[in-house]
Each structure stands twice: as structure tokens, then as C-alpha cells.
Amino acid sequence: MITGDAAYIKKINRSFIIKEIIKEGMISRADLSKVTALTRATISAQVADLLEEGLIIETMLEHNAVGRKPIMLSLNAQAGYALGIDLDYGKISFSLSDLLGQPVHSTFIEINTTEYPEILQILLKQIKKYKDKYTDSRYGIVGVGISIHGLVAKDEIVHFVPKLGWNEIDLKNDLEKEINIDVYIENNANLSSFAERVFFHHETDNLLCATLYSGIGLGMMMKDDFFRGHDGFAGEAGHMIVVPEGRACKCGNKGCWEKYASEYGIFEYLAETRQIKKLGYEHIQKWLDRGDEEVTELMEQFIYYLSVGLNNLINMYNPAVLVLDSELLRMYPDALEKIKGNLHSTISHYRELTISSIGKKSCVLGACALVIKHFLDVPMLNLSYENKKNPSL
Incomplete structure (x- = not known):
């Protein structure tokens, strides 16, 4: 049984509810109560908050059975967007996904420099492009996840990138102070493993x-x-x-x-x-x-x-x-x-x-998923993967 102050308990319950809504795709209030073991009153109060925040939407199902038409809850995937970046030697790949992890835009930039100040400016310019383009959504760009092909410390300092010759780089801080968006830095292999877990291996x-x-x-x-x-x-x-x-x-x-x-x-x-x-x-x-x-x-x-x-x-x-x-x-x-x-x-x-089955795109998709996990504040995501081509920015 979870104990603690009311705000903490409310936060934990909210996390459980969002996690189950994403997992099921569409779910009723009654079924949410069953799978989370939360009271219907708690479910109703939390759902009301999430609807007001624009994070979930309601859909009334059409059916021929006798009785009330069930109202289903699902995540509002277009409420915001996650930007994943794969920073590799000679190339930077960008993928923008909705809140269900489905890519909506992707592009890449070939680079002929390893100098940190130059690459930082390239990143800032491209991130600002995405930020400006998606201002119409409720939350805009909810975060930026960056895949690093090197050693990343627990505090997200880039310790060493062999091919770029970088040592002790605070990329997270240098970006956040310019773009006012949360940035998450992670090793590329970790993000690939995260993508595999989130999109395929749910069990x-x-x-x-x-x-x-x-x-x-x-x-x-x-x-x-x-x-x-x-x-x-x-x-x-x-x-x-x-x-x-x-x-x-x-x-x-x-x-x-x-x-x-x-x-x-x-x-x-x-x-x-x-x-x-x-x-x-x-x-x-x-x-x-x-x-x-x-x-x-x-x-x-x-x-x-x-x-x-x-x-x-x-x-x-x-x-x-x-x-x-x-x-x-x-x-x-x-x-x-x-x-x-x-x-x-x-x-x-x-x-x-x-x-x-994802291939080289796994780290950039994992970066998007990591952003979504932090934004929704859930312990883990169970998303689906659709292998489709996306238009460029």
C-alpha cells in the first residue's frame, strides 16, 4: 500500500492512470479503476484534471448493444511533441514524434566539423526551427533527447566522444540556457535498448x-x-x-x-x-x-x-x-x-x-521515447512502432 502526503499519492496515482491509458490505447473509467485498483472517485477526479490539461481525450464508442454507450479515454498524442537527436560523426539526425512516439517529421544534416562550438550552433538552429513550427500545439516541444556516441556520466555531462574528440562537455546546460526546453543526454546504445523495450519488448x-x-x-x-x-x-x-x-x-x-x-x-x-x-x-x-x-x-x-x-x-x-x-x-x-x-x-x-527490426533509427526513437517518459512522468512506456517514411522539416 502506498503511503505519504496527499500530493505525492496523487502524483503516483496520476502516473498509474496515464501508464494504463497508453498501454491499452483506449480504456473506460470503469476498466481503469479495475486495472489500477483505484476507486472510481479517484479515477474521476484524475481524469477530469487530465482532460482539462489536454493530455487525454474522450471518445464515445458506437455499438448496438443495449445500454449506455461507453466513453473511452485515450492519450492526446498531438498535445505536444518530442524531439530526438542522434549526434554522430559527420551527421546529425533529427526525429520529431508525437506523444505516442510516432515520428511526424525527420531530417538529417551532414557536418564536416568536429568543433564543439560549431556543432552546438547547428543544434540550436535546428531545435529552434522545430520549436517555432510547433507552437500551435498545447505544449509544443516538450523536451529534447540527444543520443551521444560516447561516454555520458550520470549527471549527463558528456565525458568523452572518441570520434569528435570531446571531453567533459556540458551540452545539456549549453542548450537549455538558449532554448528554454528540457534536454536529456544519453549514450546511444542505452537509447537503442530503451527503444527496443518501449516499442517491442513490453513483457x-x-x-x-x-x-x-x-x-x-x-x-x-x-x-x-x-x-x-x-x-x-x-x-x-x-x-x-x-x-x-x-x-x-x-x-x-x-x-x-x-x-x-x-x-x-x-x-x-x-x-x-x-x-x-x-x-x-x-x-x-x-x-x-x-x-x-x-x-x-x-x-x-x-x-x-x-x-x-x-x-x-x-x-x-x-x-x-x-x-x-x-x-x-x-x-x-x-x-x-x-x-x-x-x-x-x-x-x-x-x-x-x-x-x-528498428535498425539505426533505434537511438533517435529511443531519445524521443525518453523525452515522453519524462514529460508524462511515468515509470515506463508501452508504445507501438510503425515503420513509415516521414516528411522532412
Whole structure:
């Protein structure tokens, strides 16, 4: 039983109600009372507040049954918008979603600088564009979530971004003082794991998501929250050693997992050996379709070393769900079954191993979802994912 002062209890009850409305999509007051175990009087008072605030809407269902037509409650998705940003080397992606996490606009900007002051101004200019365009909604832009491909401390200070050469950057403060919008800074792999939990894996509170693109990032959701470690830097699984005295890594060690099981290694090798400067997935797909023996062998090695690291992660964390985010795995026939076939240990336990169906958009969608979670002040979101193209800003 929840105890405390009246304001605190009201806040907790409000959170339960919003969470259930989002989860069910549409729900009546009577059913809300049943699933939350709150009295009808409490439900009526809270719903009245939410209607007045414009956060929920009422819909009267048409039906032929005898009796009163049920009035259903649902979230007002257009009451405000969340802006997600993926800040990566050479490119910044933007996605604006409604309060149900559905993208309504997206765009990207290619950048040829790593200088913080220049990138800060690019971010400010684009955020202000979105802010000005969506002033007509009740709450406008309710927050900005930013995905960082590097180390983010618990206080949201950007500790280190390898490709940009940034150290100890207070991006959150620098943006908030200019735009007057709440900003949330998070590691890209964490946001990918959050997107997987929010949009797909609603029935688990223990999920790992490994992103395998330019390196290996590991996002960890434990009990519906990020597992961050002591300073917030947990998840650097790409730098666990899988080959003692193996290939040199920029981190200073040799034989790191990401040197053998990230897509970057395959792209780097093939670009050099086949003299293709802008090697893309389409090249690899073409070679695989032709049965290219060298490319096939590279993929088999990729899967082997990936399995070695996954075995370690499974034994360390015992996740319910483990999601792999890799375009190469999506392209390669039977990749998932081959990985599962390499996980022989009788002590390795997990419920589900899957390849992400969101892909590279997961971190920016996770950023939007994180903003929505904070704005609505709910413990967790259960949203649906619609893979559709969106117009540019």
C-alpha cells in the first residue's frame, strides 16, 4: 500500500492512470479503476484534471448493444511533441514524434566539423526551427533527447566522444540556457535498448541491446531502468578482450571484441582490399548474392566472434531478451540461427535472442521515447512502432 502526503499519492496515482491509458490505447473509467485498483472517485477526479490539461481525450464508442454507450479515454498524442537527436560523426539526425512516439517529421544534416562550438550552433538552429513550427500545439516541444556516441556520466555531462574528440562537455546546460526546453543526454546504445523495450519488448524488464556498427555498444535495461554502473559508463562491452594479444585497439588494449565483431572491421578490410572508397551495404549484399567466398568467410568469422562475446554477456547478465542491432546480420541468411548454434553452454540462459527490426533509427526513437517518459512522468512506456517514411522539416 502506498503511503505519504496527499500530493505525492496523487502524483503516483496520476502516473498509474496515464501508464494504463497508453498501454491499452483506449480504456473506460470503469476498466481503469479495475486495472489500477483505484476507486472510481479517484479515477474521476484524475481524469477530469487530465482532460482539462489536454493530455487525454474522450471518445464515445458506437455499438448496438443495449445500454449506455461507453466513453473511452485515450492519450492526446498531438498535445505536444518530442524531439530526438542522434549526434554522430559527420551527421546529425533529427526525429520529431508525437506523444505516442510516432515520428511526424525527420531530417538529417551532414557536418564536416568536429568543433564543439560549431556543432552546438547547428543544434540550436535546428531545435529552434522545430520549436517555432510547433507552437500551435498545447505544449509544443516538450523536451529534447540527444543520443551521444560516447561516454555520458550520470549527471549527463558528456565525458568523452572518441570520434569528435570531446571531453567533459556540458551540452545539456549549453542548450537549455538558449532554448528554454528540457534536454536529456544519453549514450546511444542505452537509447537503442530503451527503444527496443518501449516499442517491442513490453513483457520484459531485463533487456540487453548490442549495437554493432562503428564499434560495439551495449545498452542495458535492468528492472525497467538503465544499468549505468558507478559513474554511468557501464556497457563498454566492445572493449572486453576475446583474443589475448590480438589486434591492437585504440583503447590501448589488444584483442578487443569490437575489433572482431563490429561491422566497421568488415567494411574497413573490404574497402582497403577491394579499393572502394565509399563501400556500402549494397556492395556487400551484391557479393553475398554472388556467393563471394571471401565475403562469406568474413561473415562467418564475424558471427563466430560475435557469439564468443554474446556468450560472455549472457553468463554475466542473464538477460530475458538480447537484441542485436546490425544491418549485416539482417542481410546474411540464417545469421540468427548460426549465432544460437554457437551458444552451447549449459549455463547460458536467456529467453529471447533477436535481431533489431528498428535498425539505426533505434537511438533517435529511443531519445524521443525518453523525452515522453519524462514529460508524462511515468515509470515506463508501452508504445507501438510503425515503420513509415516521414516528411522532412
